[in-house]
Amino acid sequence: MRHATGIQDFGVEGLEEILTRALAWKQGKHPKHLVDTILGMVFFNPSLRTRASFEAVMARGGGSAIVLEVGNGVWKLEDRPGAVMDGDRAEHIREAAPVLSRYVDLLAVRTFAAGGGDAEDNADPVMNGFRTFATVPTLSMESAREHPCQGLADLMTARETFGSTKGLPVTLTWAPHIKPLPKAVPNSFLLTAAAAGCEVRVAHPEGFDLHDSVLEQARALAAQSGGSVSLTGDQGAAVEGSRVVYAKAWGPATSSGLGAESVKDHPDWIASPGLMAKAARDAIFMHCLPVRRNVEVADGVLDGPWSRVVDEAENRFHVQRSLVQWLLEA
């Protein structure tokens, strides 16, 4: 049985398979491949794109989706092993995951980082709990560590723009925000771009390092794919000559000792037209959305010639259709 809770589940080979089919199906060559298939979707956190795109995948494929919002008409769920459940969490995922598995063919979960720090995020307890106790293929709609569907859509967008991602210079740049955001999206962009053979440059201010385990995994994927990973604190130098500029806000590393307010300390890291002018002449701009205009990214970038953010969001549908097929055909 296949799962897709992180890039380790499909790797360099699976990435190629999923992207190739997504690109082909986007041209209209796709069957009603999900007749009689039910996707269970468990949301611990809000969503616009992920929920709508997965519901569209199931409806257009001839299947259906059951959407459950934890704590909103659904019992609050406990994930801690051995918990004394005397609080407001009335059901444990040890029961919830196998019960849901009796009703659906695939189980998808969205569960953001809980604020316990980088080590807890990397352990990804809620997602791994569902994966352990479900008896059907489990997939991530973003968890504490990764957002694999976003990474797939990002690389599909790069590939349909440039034809190939082998050796493509791409920059993942930190951006300012009003609060510290989880690292799942930057982790997945880095990991997926490395697996796709890109020359990945990661730029962030001091103290905003991505976790060592993610960097090690990205370097290992790059070694397999022929890509590379480099880190810098110089945003302008990173973007120079890049053909993809990917901006994302994230919080400080736990080990940095920086507080939550530190995300406001570098307003000059906003993605601006001036920054884009340093990139390659044919560079595109990407962001996973939602985006806080004129905090993370200037209007001039989002509304300018570089922006592919809406195409990128559309591609969530195409890659997820392909990913669901990949999960079911094991």
Ligand code: CP
């Ligand atoms: N990019 C993304 O996952 O969007 P949502 O949070 O709206 O699903």
